Amino acid sequence: MKFFVDTADVDAIRELNDLGMVDGVTTNPSLILKSGRDIIEVTKEICGIVSGPVSAEVVALTADEMIAEGRKLAEIAPNIAVKVPLTWDGLKTCKVLSGEGHMVNVTLCFSANQALLAAKAGATFISPFIGRLDDINLDGLDLIADIRTIYDNYGFETQILAASIRTANHVTQCALIGADVMTAPPSVIKALAGHVLTDKGLDQFMKDWAKTGQKIL
Numbered sequence: 242m243k244f245f246v247d248t249a250d251v252d253a254i255r256e257l258n259d260l261g262m263v264d265g266v267t268t269n270p271s272l273i274l275k276s277g278r279d280i281i282e283v284t285k286e287i288c289g290i291v292s293g294p295v296s297a298e299v300v301a302l303t304a305d306e307m308i309a310e311g312r313k314l315a316e317i318a319p320n321i322a323v324k325v326p327l328t329w330d331g332l333k334t335c336k337v338l339s340g341e342g343h344m345v346n347v348t349l350c351f352s353a354n355q356a357l358l359a360a361k362a363g364a365t366f367i368s369p370f371i372g373r374l375d376d377i378n379l380d381g382l383d384l385i386a387d388i389r390t391i392y393d394n395y396g397f398e399t400q401i402l403a404a405s406i407r408t409a410n411h412v413t414q415c416a417l418i419g420a421d422v423m424t425a426p427p428s429v430i431k432a433l434a435g436h437v438l439t440d441k442g443l444d445q446f447m448k449d450w451a452k453t454g455q456k457i458l
């Protein structure tokens with residue numbers, strides 16, 4: 242499963258990328274706001290750090306305007322994936338931009354039928370939001386499993402990009418289900434390294450090592 246990092250924080254991206262943990266980046270208008278930076282400028286910087294797909298989201302609501310914005314975003318770098326919302330106009334935009342050879346990430350997906358439409362419109366990535374479904378007492382992971390089954394039934398090549406990941410368990414379950422990609426904030430990716438028994442074991446090793454009175458260096 243590929244790891245995308247869900248942030249526009251270039252320092253965090255650089256740190257994870259240096260460790261080989263970043264196969265791509267996803268951003269959205271809320272993350273651009275959080276970065277406090279200009280969308281074109283920060284996206285260009287991210288594309289210079291990461292060689293994989295970098296999603297940059299359009300903000301228009303009509304297809305004609307989304308297509309124009311998408312073309313402008315795609316000019317930033319060859320690894321831009323234009324992110325469009327799962328609306329009828331977003332699907333029209335997906336069809337046009339993917340037909341022009343651009344990568345397209347269709348976002349804000351909350352149902353299997355929406356994912357089916359995105360695949361038929363030529364999406365490179367579909368972004369089902371797990372955490373936000375969990376927030377309203379639905380099971381976001383069920384949606385990932387349903388989309389996996391449907392795409393496999395018909396051989397759709399659209400990649401399932403599990404988004405709105407909030408927990409380590411979301412990551413494990415997405416990998417077990419067979420999501421192609423997961424995108425998570427840097428804090429969630431870092432938390433994957435943690436385990437209470439690792440901490441406990443290391444603590445014991447340090448105590449025993451101190452008793453040996455030895456040094457390695």
Ligand code: G3P
Pocket residue numbers: 247267268269370372373404405406407424
């Ligand atoms: O990239 C969009 C998605 O990952 C948002 O996550 O936590 O704001 O629902 P969240």
